[in-house]
Amino acid sequence: MSWESSAEYYRLLNEEVRRRLGGHHCARSLMLTVDFAEIEAMQRAGEWEAAGRLLAGAAGTLQRGGAEMVLLCTNTMHRVAAEIEAAIEVPFLHIVDATAERIAAAGLTAVGLLGTRFTMETDFYRDRMRGHGIELLVPDGPGRTLVHDVIYQELTRNRVEEASRQAYRRIIGDLAARGAQGVILGCTEITLLVGPADSPVPVFDSTRIHVERAVDLALAGAPEPGGRRLSESGR
Known part of the structure; x- marks a missing residue:
C-alpha cells in the first residue's frame, strides 16, 4: 500500500504501453493514492470491513472520474476485493487471478508465496489460488516474520x-x-528487493503480472479514438 510500489506500477504501466504501441504512447490512467498509515492501522487492528469501505469508496471515485477498469495495486488488500467489486460497475482485475493464470500457463501446481503476514497466514489468497488448481507453500514462522518485517520496516x-x-x-x-x-x-513492494536472479526456481512477480494483464485487457481489440483508460486504485 506504499507510494513506492505505486510508483513502480505507474512506471511499468507506461513502459508496457510504449513497448506495445511504440512512439510517444503512454497509459491513460487515473491514480488515487490512499494514506498507507490509515490502512496499516486498520490492518493491525483487524478492521478489514472499514478498510474495505475506504477502498470501495476510492474505486468509486475512480469510476466517476472516467476509469474503465480498476486495479487495486496491493496483494494484501485483495482480502476486501469483494467489497470493491460490489461498489463499481466497471471491471476489477484481481491480482491473484492474473498471477494464477500465469503460473498455470507455466504448468506449475505448487509454488511458494512471499508476502505480508496477512497474505501468507490467512486463507483468502490460498483459497483463490486453489480455485486455479495451485497449492501454496509459505515460509516457516521465523521466515514469515522476517519477510513481513522487511516489507513494513524497509520496503514501504x-x-x-x-x-x-x-x-x-x-x-x-x-x-x-x-x-x-x-x-x-506476493507483495507489490517485494519486486523492489528481489527478482528472477535471486531464485533457483521461476519467479512470478505479481506486480509486473498484474500490469501486463491490465494492458492486455485495455488494448484488446481495435483501439478506440483517444485510447483506453487504465485505472489504479487503493495505492
Whole structure:
C-alpha cells in the first residue's frame, strides 16, 4: 500500500504501453493514492470491513472520474476485493487471478508465496489460488516474520537493504527445497528487493503480472479514438 510500489506500477504501466504501441504512447490512467498509515492501522487492528469501505469508496471515485477498469495495486488488500467489486460497475482485475493464470500457463501446481503476514497466514489468497488448481507453500514462522518485517520496516519506507535481499534469497531457497516449483512475489513492494536472479526456481512477480494483464485487457481489440483508460486504485 506504499507510494513506492505505486510508483513502480505507474512506471511499468507506461513502459508496457510504449513497448506495445511504440512512439510517444503512454497509459491513460487515473491514480488515487490512499494514506498507507490509515490502512496499516486498520490492518493491525483487524478492521478489514472499514478498510474495505475506504477502498470501495476510492474505486468509486475512480469510476466517476472516467476509469474503465480498476486495479487495486496491493496483494494484501485483495482480502476486501469483494467489497470493491460490489461498489463499481466497471471491471476489477484481481491480482491473484492474473498471477494464477500465469503460473498455470507455466504448468506449475505448487509454488511458494512471499508476502505480508496477512497474505501468507490467512486463507483468502490460498483459497483463490486453489480455485486455479495451485497449492501454496509459505515460509516457516521465523521466515514469515522476517519477510513481513522487511516489507513494513524497509520496503514501504523506501529502504532496500542488501542483508534483507540475502535473507529473502535464503527463504526462497528453503521453499524450493521443500518442493516449490516457483515462487510468487506476493507483495507489490517485494519486486523492489528481489527478482528472477535471486531464485533457483521461476519467479512470478505479481506486480509486473498484474500490469501486463491490465494492458492486455485495455488494448484488446481495435483501439478506440483517444485510447483506453487504465485505472489504479487503493495505492
